[in-house]
Amino acid sequence: MPHLLSTCFDKMNAMKYLLFLLSFTLFTPLFSYADTQPKQSIVFGVHSKTAPLEWRNNGVDQGFNIELMNRIGQMCNARILTRRKTFQQLLSDVHSPESDIDVIAIVSPVTIDRDLSQSDPIYATHAKAYTLQGKAFINGWHDLVGKRVAIKKGAFVDVYLSGQEQEFERIDVDLYETGFQLLIKGQVDVVLAENFVARRLLPFYPSIRSSSDPLIYGAFNFVTNGKNAPLMAKINEALRQLKLSGEYDKLVNKWFGTGREKVDLTTTQQKMLWLAILVSIISAFGMILTAYISASLRKRTLSLKSELVQRRKAEQQILSLSQQFQSVLNGIPHGVTIFNRRCECLWSNDKNNLLLKSPEFHFTQGQVFQLDDSLIEVLNEQKSLTADMSYHAQYWQLQIHPIAEDQAVILLEETTEQQALRQANNEASRLASLGELSAGVAHEINNPTGLIIHSIAFLNHALCDLKPAAHHYTQQNPFWSVAGLDPNQAIEELEISCATIDEGANRISRIVSDLKCYARPNIANKHRPMKLNEVVTVSLRLTANQIKLFNLTTHLQLPEPELMGDAQQLQQVLINLIQNACHASKPISDSIPSLITIETYTRDSDHYLTITDTGAGMDDATLKRITEPFFTTRRSSGGTGLGLSVCSRIIKEHNAQMQINSRLGKGTKISIRFPLITAITKQMPEQQSEQERTVSLETER
Template sequence: MKYLLCLLLVISFPSLAKETIVFGVHSTTAPLEWRDNGVDQGFHVELMNSIGHLLDRPIMVRRKTFQQLMTDMHDIHSPIDVVAVVSPINKRRELSQSDPIYATHAKAFTLQGEDYIDNWSDLAGKRVAVKTGAFVDVFLRDQPQDFTQVKVDLYETGFQKLITKEVDVVLAENFVARRLQPKYPSVRSASDALIFGAFTFVSHPKDAALLHEINDALRQLKISGEYDRLVNKWFGMGREKFDITSTHKKMLILSIVISIISAIGMLYTISVSRSLKFRSEALALELQQREMAEQKIRSLSHQFQAVLNGIPHGMTIFDKQMQCLWSNDNNQLLSHSKLHCVDGTPFDLATSVKSVITSKKSFIADMGYLAQYWQMQIHPITDEQAVVLLEENTEQQHLRQANDEASRLASLGELSAGIAHEINNPTGIIIHSIALFSEAMKDLQPAADYYQQQNPFWLVAGLDPQAAFAEISHSTEVVEESAKRISRIVNDLKRYALPNLASNHQAIGLNEVVQVAQRLTANQLKRYQVRIELAEPSPKINGDAQQLHQVMINLIQNACHATPPGDGVILIKTFSTDTAAGISVQDNGSGMDKATLKRITEPFFTTRRSHGGSGLGLSVCSRILKEHHGHMKVTSTVNEGSCFSLTFSLLVQEGLDASPMTDSNRQEHTNNDSKELNP
């Protein structure tokens, strides 16, 4: 019976008696060449079967590793006739090659977060994994590059070395990398194509005639359209795919044919073929169900990963051995040496994580990194794992500091009012006493003159009486001036701490405010070129004249301090629009830089501390402007001058129309630095 079966097979399939082509393959995944349930399939396998059909020769698939196949191709006694490999474009291997079958390419792959690689020069100095014998390796033999090659047996070995940071870059072929990337989510494509290649059939030179026949058959398949059909089947959808159903149908047809042939003498084969059919259908149904389940799991996994990756804060899971189990790639700061606690103490991530896992208690602390602030949270999630959350809170820290600063300034204002009251009492006594001394010296002068006539050698404090009285008079003036200066500083402090006095406001003219301030500062202004431009009629606002006098006096004095006498020009003018009125004070003095401009209204900030400045003038002005619902715009350029412009709401009275300034009164100001203050 056994001999009868063999005879029937030889009669039915005469091709089995012909010389068989042994096709060596090494890949185990779609779409190129792979095996499922013992059935070899894929683009290369099906293409070689089509070539065998044209050559009327059977094809036998033999599976070996890539390195074994390359060794066989160089062995004249090898049982392998043909293999499919990739060769770089414009470079042929030492072995015999067919026409190109299908194009591919290789590019660089790195860990997430690494720099993009634009060309070969970006690989200089790096450790690059290259698969031994692959087309990338063949290309680099004649194209030496300025990097260190790390030879690996498989591309997957290169990816594993990349994860453990034994290499910096992997140069991998496109089809294999697409298959491996889902298994290694932390690896990403980091370049465009660096090497272009093409799949070809390769054989030992002794099989040159066979390869010539394969080339002729390959060209016929391309002309007939069969090659395009295979390409569209395996690559047309742009993804890896396979068709087990068609394979099972072919197996079923073959089983039926064999069953019919052997039915003459073997009824047993019928039951075997039926069993095979039922088993195939069951496998197809099971495979379909598994594919649906895997698709749902992948979809849920991708959604969960997308949600976690979308979180803007760093999230990392560690085990007790400080191995990173998962991260959304926002954890680079955790291992930075400059990350520290806000109190200045160093931070040790490993110690903190192990303490949280051991104690089962969460750890929350504020951290600092350069000029940024972060909140660190470590929570236990299992007996051996903890999740680390890192959230930036620089803005919250700045707001907290600003609130603390405002509280200190408020306390300083309350304290300054009490200090001012205590200082005013002795200052008043000094001023009153000095006035008494001045009057007494005037009355004593005639008596001193008469006594000197009687006693020419009389001395006062070791000085001639006239010189002594002049020195006493000068000292009295100095003491009185110093006491008044103390009084002015105290009044500034009191003004800074005073509550809102808007209830005392009334209609006032800005021209009168300027004229009063000019008269009060006439002694200082006489050393400068002063120009006054007043809008007519005088713009009216609702306010306190005395407070506005104080603001104008302060701005005029500041302009005098910043402007050199003689060549200094100070322009003071009033202006109005349909809804607003204002005053501007402009000088051509030393100006201010950006850093000074930002702080001019801070209490006690002054650039004239050595000349007796208290730093309260513009602070008080800012408070007064706030009470008058006005605002101040400051423009300044170093070594060119400054311009202070005060703007208020215009008060329009019946029968009085405040007209805007004419073109002749307007003056353009060009400044590099400016600050607009809304008290």
């Protein structure tokens, strides 16, 4: 019995081997013949960046539609060429008989056919409404009445609504992403978007949500123009064969995770087995005739395999090099674009490419930038062009280099930060020159001021000696007058004038002294004992011309808080804070003037300096960036954005802390706390009252 079973299995194995040889003998010439036939090309246009339909990964086009089209091309003995364009370009090309695009994949409503020749449905999808978070749910078309609805021009939602009465305000957009951006800006209320695209965009727009059930059902189809109707018939036939064979389901399961499973594979295999046996019996008589051909083909096959292995190695090296080159170009932070003479974009890394055709993108000198004219000029002269450009408040460097007679590469690099640094450097140079100039001017002012003080002292002594003589002369001549005044009254007026001149000259001398001290270069790590109230007094003198227009109140603690620090630098901090408070406040001439308050006090062994205003205040976004270099809300009026940044640095050098509290429309309070490590503390009598330790000076100007 075992011997009999062994014999049966040997016969079955021999039969299978015979069938394999016969099948290979019959079909190998057919396959060889098919491989030698020239293949036609089908140009498949794609536009989407939405997985899993069609997108580009490391420079390789992938996706369900692309893989399905490649499989159809194999069945139609045609090579598929993938060409990527914008959605609007594809719509225009597929309607033109002269287009270089043969087939595109597009969504059509299930109830409406397009005018173009289209295939059987490929995959189902739908469109629904998307709104901002917190908006009401859209239960149907009636909830869109009166709303502003964004619709992508040419998409299947547009096709579905064409010719129908619409009770909402329709706003056409070129992309669903443009609709989402308008939704965030509040320029539309609802976006009707296709499911797959919306699923890709939602992670980038967290403030937008899906707000309805499906409103429109559609299906992906391959479409082409009328002249390619025979081609569409072949595509439909191949598509149906793929569905019948189960390959279509495998593709669906691969890219979407769903699909039908074939359950009748056993019966099909049995039928194919009996058919193969029949064919093998018929072909057995031709084995002797094909033996010689098989031997020669085997030799040729080995040669082709060796050549194929070498070619695949070369293709793999080229692909690897291409991917590396593509990764490098995509990783460059600047825009790189290649144009031809007709101003057609041949390649781009999709970074700031739209600026080149924007009407607001112009030369920094103000001349209008025309991409066509600049490209033709560079290509004709074969000379590179480098220029500084501006777009709104941003600056860019534009470089156009010829790389062939009809092609040029455009490099676009943002230089806003470099421009800001250059302006800040120029401003710092001007400020340094102004400091040197102010020191020289202060020295020159000191000389005449000293003469005035000396002369006034002489006049005061002279008036003291002239009083008795004038009194004696008046008794002898009662009608004597000085400048039309009674002699005693005239001498009194002269004394008042001398005192006023002496006070003004002394004030000029103090201001010049403060200005020279403020302009003197700072020497790091040279902190000395200083009084906080004196910093406030000097700063108020230097800003007297500005604060005279505002209501100012000062509360300075006595005895004065003493610190270890640089008085000049702290004066610079307080002057900057006073100027900022003046900019944010209303002058006395306004109906409701603002109040500016400056205080010094001691709490928990720490000394505090605070400045408070009741001006415009700041919002949270401005408050978070207030100490960033070059950030300012007054750039149009000359602000550089360096003031509070420098103040923050000086305060840190003094081991102090600055706290800013502000509310929009309520005002701002800035507190600077000097810890015990930088303070020179003195023992104060416990019985000393708060009234004795604090002096309040209220100035109403």
